[in-house]
Amino acid sequence: MKVLVPVKRVVDANVKVRVKADNTNVDTANLKMALNPFCEIAVEEAVRLKEAGSATEVVVVSIGAKAVQEQLRTSMALGADRAIHVQTDEELVPLSIAKILKAVQEKEQADLVIFGKQSIDGDNNQTGQMLAALTQMPQATFASELKLSADGAEVTREVDGGLQTLKMPLPAVVTADLRLNEPRYASLPNIMKAKRKPLETLSIDDLGVSLKAHQTIVKVTPPAERQAGIMVSSVAELVEKLKNEAKVI
């Protein structure tokens, strides 16, 4: 069984981004970059499936400029077997990413595609669902538990108000939520080994995908800053302020 894991390079979760002075975008120059945390969970899940003997091969794919190869190497250091880099310098909307991934999936014929549920830069939460729709695969988003059996996948999902369990035949799309697993740290020998694992580079043309423009970014602005309030010295003072000043209780 083959598992395909699409991954994204994003600004590190601990870095606070700032908006460019000309309001065209956020300024990501010289910021620390990382594998999107939810993608990391997706890679970990795929590697665990391989270690458990359920999966035979874990393939990671990323779409973007040459720099994304760094995150593909990270994914291979975590245990993925090989990587595909689809080269483009354009910033693409999730639908375009899903169309490219559809072409990759047609080539790879993976039995399971595991995504992170969202990237922490765009916060779109769309790509996995879109690939599932384009390839007519069933989907289980926001997964907190994944079990494979002879007749498919049983996935427990984090939904508003609790947990929901669904069962579906393969091939299927699963998107990882926070509690699916705790990703490992890559060991130094594995980081070295990852450098020699195969990494194939393709262009969007190679895959025969044609894309179109769907939206324009009019501007990117900083949110209204919240002013820090006051410190109170006691619980009694807090209650008094909430009652008489803020009037919320």
Added chain:
Amino acid sequence: MAILVLAEHDNASLKLDTAKVVSAATAIGGDVHVLVAGSACAAAVTAAQALTGVSKVLVADAAAYEAQMAENLSELVLKLAGDYDYVVAAATSVGKDTLPRVAALLDVAQISEVIEVVSADTFVRPIYAGSALATVQSLDDTKVLTVRTSAFDAVGNEGSAEAVAVDFVAEAKTVFVSQTLTESERPELGSAGVIVSGGRGMGSGENFAILEALADKMTAAVGASRAAVDAGFVPNDLQVGQTGKIVAPDLYIAVGISGAIQHLAGMKDSKVIVAINKDPEAPIFQVADYGLEADLFDAIPELTNLL
């Protein structure tokens, strides 16, 4: 222009989120229809008919839609979408699961988590956990949007829309197995006027009992930071933050929460924020209207007693 709103409901009742999405739809302007897809969902339909500004309620009542699974729900919405310029849903677990499928099948982009309608084709949405706001103009013929409901006020209940049955039943390969919803007498995070949230400083799941006592006194919902969820203190459905629930209550009380960017992303639009933390350097104090530097194990019981 015609706008199709996917109702947020649990078959037994319509969620307040729907009234907020209708509010966003009204801001776009046009004929607003609501689709209630579920099973034995008559009460939700009646509630949707009463929403101010809704002219028609489409009802797809079939066993296949009981669990509101994205796979067949998206087929149903797609079937109806031809008559609409907009398809809009709340950015809830059902909306986030379903609408990207609809958008992909329509070959249009989706604009997620809209917090402001600028014009008929231009919308504002937060990116980078709310560290920036993007104003996005859609070039697509059909606009597919999810709405961050905390950014919109609910419409009233002065409507009397007609209800029209939709016969189309889409089957799914996905099979519903089970659901375990957290049983709680407290209000839901998304609609509570007051939220009491705990972080890593709570120390354990058992210690959340003192927050629950406070919440019960205030008729508040209980929330948690990602750190508290990660530590296994409480289930994930309590999580407030970038990857959890986005809330904007009248009063948000953050207890033992340091204030990581991703938590602030989920609550910084609350009207009044109170932070109780023993670390005077905690970043949460920078966004709090009222900060109290104190040991929460002393302060919370005292607060509960004083209310």
